[in-house]
Amino acid sequence: MESNNPQGAFDTAKNGIKVYGALSAIALLAVIVVSSSGHMVNTFMWVRAALLPAVAVLIYRMTVSASRGSRRAFERVNALTVVMPIAIIGVDLIPGICPLWYAVMQVVCMLPVVRVAFITRGSTLRAAFPKRR
Numbered sequence: 001m002e003s004n005n006p007q008g009a010f011d012t013a014k015n016g017i018k019v020y021g022a023l024s025a026i027a028l029l030a031v032i033v034v035s036s037s038g039h040m041v042n043t044f045m046w047v048r049a050a051l052l053p054a055v056a057v058l059i060y061r062m063t064v065s066a067s068r069g070s071r072r073a074f075e076r077v078n079a080l081t082v083v084m085p086i087a088i089i090g091v092d093l094i095p096g097i098c099p100l101w102y103a104v105m106q107v108v109c110m111l112p113v114v115r116v117a118f119i120t121r122g123s124t125l126r127a128a129f130p131k132r133r
Contacts (some may be wrong), residue, residue, distance in 0.1 A: 006128040010067035013077070013119045016112040017063055021056030023109040028053055030105060045098055048088075052109065055084075063116075066129075074120070074129050081117035085110040 031049040035041040059080060065073035088110055092103035119125065 004124055004127075006124055007067065009119055009122065009124045009128075010063065013116045014060065014063050014067065016116040016119070017056060017060045019112040020109060020116075021053055021060065023105075023112070024049075024052040024056050027102075027105045027109055031102075042098070045102055048106075052088075071129055074125070077116070078120040081113050081120060085114050085117070 028049040031041055031045055035046075059077060062073040062077050062080075066077050088106055089103075092098055092106050098106075
């Protein structure tokens with residue numbers, strides 16, 4: 001599946017971050033709808049639902065910078081796409097922190113991020129950004 005085209009890999013990664021951003025926006029809308037229908041939405045859910053679409057914009061910008069040759073941006077995207085899913089899903093597993101429907105939405109939001117993590121660790125982008133000695 002992986003080609004030797006760094007720009008193609010970056011295009012796929014950018015699309016993955018766009019999907020993550022769209023899913024995060026849908027999660028925010030879900031929190032708004034649930035809250036406006038009189039159901040309980042806690043502060044944790046509000047804060048995360050508001051922050052994650054903004055984070056998507058930042059990661060997208062970093063991915064664009066990486067696609068233009070920024071090693072620093074590439075390293076940040078590489079790290080964030082591994083840490084974010086672990087942190088987000090891990091926190092959601094804490095009993096009582098959020099309802100199951102919200103935790104499931106967050107897992108779905110993280111799926112494209114996990115894909116981007118695999119892309120940034122693939123041979124094509126590793127070759128484009130070889131490790132420094």
